[in-house]
Amino acid sequence: MNTDVLIVGGGPVGLLLACELKLAGVDPLVLEADTGQQRITRSLGMRSLNARTLHTLGLRGLVEPLAEAQWALFDEIRAGREPVEGDIVDGLVYMLKQGFSGGHFSGLPLIGDTGNRVPEMLMLKQHQLERVLAEHAAGLGVEVRSGCRVAEIADEGDGVVATLADGRVVRAGYLVGCDGGRSLVRKQSGIPFTGTSATMTGRTAVAQLADPGALTSSLRAPGGLVNLSLVPGEVATIEFDGGPAERDAPITAEEMQASIRRASGTDAVVLSLEAGIRYSDNTRHAETYRKGRILLAGDAAHVHSPIGGQGLNLGLQDAANLGWKLALVVRGQAPERLLDTYTAERHPVAARVLRNTRAQVALMRPGPQVDALREVLSEALELPETRKHFIAMANGTDIDYAPDAPRSLVGRFVPDWEIEGAGWVRESLGDGRGLLLDLAGAPETRAAAKGRDDRVRVLAGAVDQADAAAVLVRPDGYVAWAGAAEADLADALDAWFGVG
Ligand SMILES: Cc1cc2nc3c(=O)[nH]c(=O)nc-3n(C[C@H](O)[C@H](O)[C@H](O)COP(=O)(O)OP(=O)(O)OC[C@H]3O[C@@H](n4cnc5c(N)ncnc54)[C@H](O)[C@@H]3O)c2cc1C
Structure with missing residues (x-):
């Protein structure tokens, strides 16, 4: 098997990158270890796509199908809830429809009217996003192979070689690791991944509670966060316990019950558990996104806590930044140095996200001092300039790839002219x-x-x-x-x- 660009990992970032390469006239091959069902199982919780991601996906006509997927999900969510006055879901739907939501900062709402003609925020399941991207990829003729785990990679100077777990070998001009936070590509490339270790554990599960009505969703529960307010059947906790002791074993009903009890201070009972994920605030950043013919994008290049909903947005924008550049280099139309602008432009953007997600974790910790800090910040967010700054930061709309350019337009996303x-x-x-x-x-x-x-x-x-x-x-x-x-x-x- 030979290809122009081998993409390891067919998550959202790998799929979008493949589409961008194909659109620019290059043949990518995507190798994805998992199968469809595994991807749906791990798609717990909601994913929010921010304004800059939607501007980016909008260039390729992808916002409409994503918005359709979002509304289908909200119809499902509403169908699974008792209709009540002032339901949080109705409030959220209203905000999304009006374009009022700028996301949140550690749970503090960032509300501002964008005044834009297209959606500036969407909320959906990760597998829905992957489906839309997979359909786009199929329409372009991108080859995606599921059930193919890459076990070894090597940069041979004039090309790269990947060996699959079953022993098959793929050769390519370039290889991009879009293989998530525990990236094999990053580890084997030797690119340093530095940062800070976990201080918290998040758990989200599809679980049946004996008495869901007895549990109240709260960002400021006695032992952390408890949330069962959005997707029916899902319950989420966050505890500030130094990070998960066990990363790979499946979550059990007992583990989830113990976590809910610690976080909420109640004696909640979990009757059964269908699926669950753990995550943390392990925060690390690849020192470079390129070493020779090997590149990194998405979680393979940066990991951080999902509080504030930024990782996917960051990764999708990495893919959009890299795709056209890599295509020009592969086609021999641009020199390799164009690829250096990928790290130069994207690394500072991710560094800022890592900083703001660390800050968001700090603001989630329990205790009266953090309560006070949140109150102070809430007051500051009432000031229009402060709110504008936070909305731009949470939405990536302040990204400037050429801060020193004489014209402010240069380095910024093209206005909606x-x-x-x-x-x-x-x-x-x-x-x-x-x-x-x-x-x-x-x-x-x-x-x-x-x-x-x-x-x-x-x-x-x-x-x-x-x-x-x-x-x-x-x-x-x-x-x-x-x-x-x-x-x-x-x-x-x-x-x-x-x-x-
Ligand atoms: C609870 C939770 C909520 C979140 N909410 C948000 C949010 O609201 N907004 C946001 O922006 N982000 C959010 N995130 C973060 C987001 O999910 C990740 O940033 C995103 O999944 C990264 O996409 P990716 O394609 O880089 O990696 P992944 O989604 O991890 O995909 C990597 C793919 O590579 C495959 N793979 C791995 N190793 C190999 C191998 N050796 N060979 C072949 N294939 C391989 C994997 O099977 C996987 O499909 C959230 C995360 C969590 C846990």
């Missing part, structure tokens, strides 16, 4: 090519892009709010360059899209 007569800019990137916006009708702008039709599409028309004659947008939606047509556009095209 409508081009007169040519539609929405963010809807014009669906084929995975970059976009050169000729906003002043200058013939030199089109001339500069000549010979790169396969990588860059030119779109002409006026935009009211733009303060540049031309704007170059990368396939991941970020602005690579903005300026006057005759300025250094050709250099920018060469740097980001290879010579014409």
Whole structure:
């Protein structure tokens, strides 16, 4: 078996990366160890997709099917609940429909009207997201093989070799480890993974309680967190106990019962348990996302507590950042140094998320001092500027890949501009090519892009709010360059899209 790029791990990040590569004309092969049923079993709890992830997935037309999946899930959730006045689920649905929710910070709601025309937050199950991405991948012709566990990898300088658990061998030009937090690819590549160890244990289970009505969901329960307020049948706890002693053994009804009792301070009884997961706040970061022909993306590159719902968002945006760059390098259209911008751009973004999730864990700890800290922060969040800052941080909308660029537009996600007569800019990137916006009708702008039709599409028309004659947008939606047509556009095209 030979392929351009071998992706180890067909979770959300591996699937999206494969789609991005295929769209850019490269053949990826995804090897996934698990089978479909195993993936549904581990998909406990909800996953929230934040604004920047939805901007990114929206470029490829994926928000609509994800929104459909979300509403189907909420219909199911509502059907499984007694209708009551002021139900938390009704409140959440209202917020999601109105676009009011900016997520939360350690359980403190971040409410702000985005005023945007598309959803800025979705909540769904991970297996629903994986299904939508798998369908997108199938539509593009991506090959995904389930039940294929990679056991060994080697970078041979001019290519990589992966050996499967059953002894089969796959050769590829590049290999990307999208194989989750315990990544074999990361371990065997020797990339250091440094950080801080677990201080808490989270457990989520599908469990039957003897008297669910006797248990109250609380972020500030006596021994941590207890939650049974969203997905019917699921119960979740968080305890600040130094991390799970046992990571691999399946959770039992006894373990879940003991945890609920410690966290809630009640004598709750768990009658049976169907499935359960444990997680922690083990927080670590790969020192680089690339070593030779081996790259890392998603949880393989960074792990942290899921409090605040950021890991998946981070990983999906890694995939969007890497896909088009790796494709250009594999196709021989850009030099390898383009790949260095992947670590340079994404590492600081993840470092910030690691910092804010550590802070969120600290704010969850029980005790009167933390109660007071939460009250102080809640007050601060009433200030519009503070709230704006936290919403941008939780949603990745403050990401700036070029903070030193003379024009603030550069390095930022392209604004939701409508081009007169040519539609929405963010809807014009669906084929995975970059976009050169000729906003002043200058013939030199089109001339500069000549010979790169396969990588860059030119779109002409006026935009009211733009303060540049031309704007170059990368396939991941970020602005690579903005300026006057005759300025250094050709250099920018060469740097980001290879010579014409
Ligand atoms: C309770 C909980 C709630 C969460 N909530 C949120 C949230 O609201 N928002 C958010 O952004 N994030 C959330 N997260 C985090 C999110 O689930 C992860 O960040 C996300 O799953 C990472 O995706 P990934 O594709 O990088 O890795 P994974 O989802 O772990 O996928 C890795 C894949 O690689 C496969 N694999 C592993 N080893 C091999 C091998 N050797 N060979 C082949 N295949 C292999 C695995 O089977 C798996 O399918 C939550 C996590 C938990 C536990």
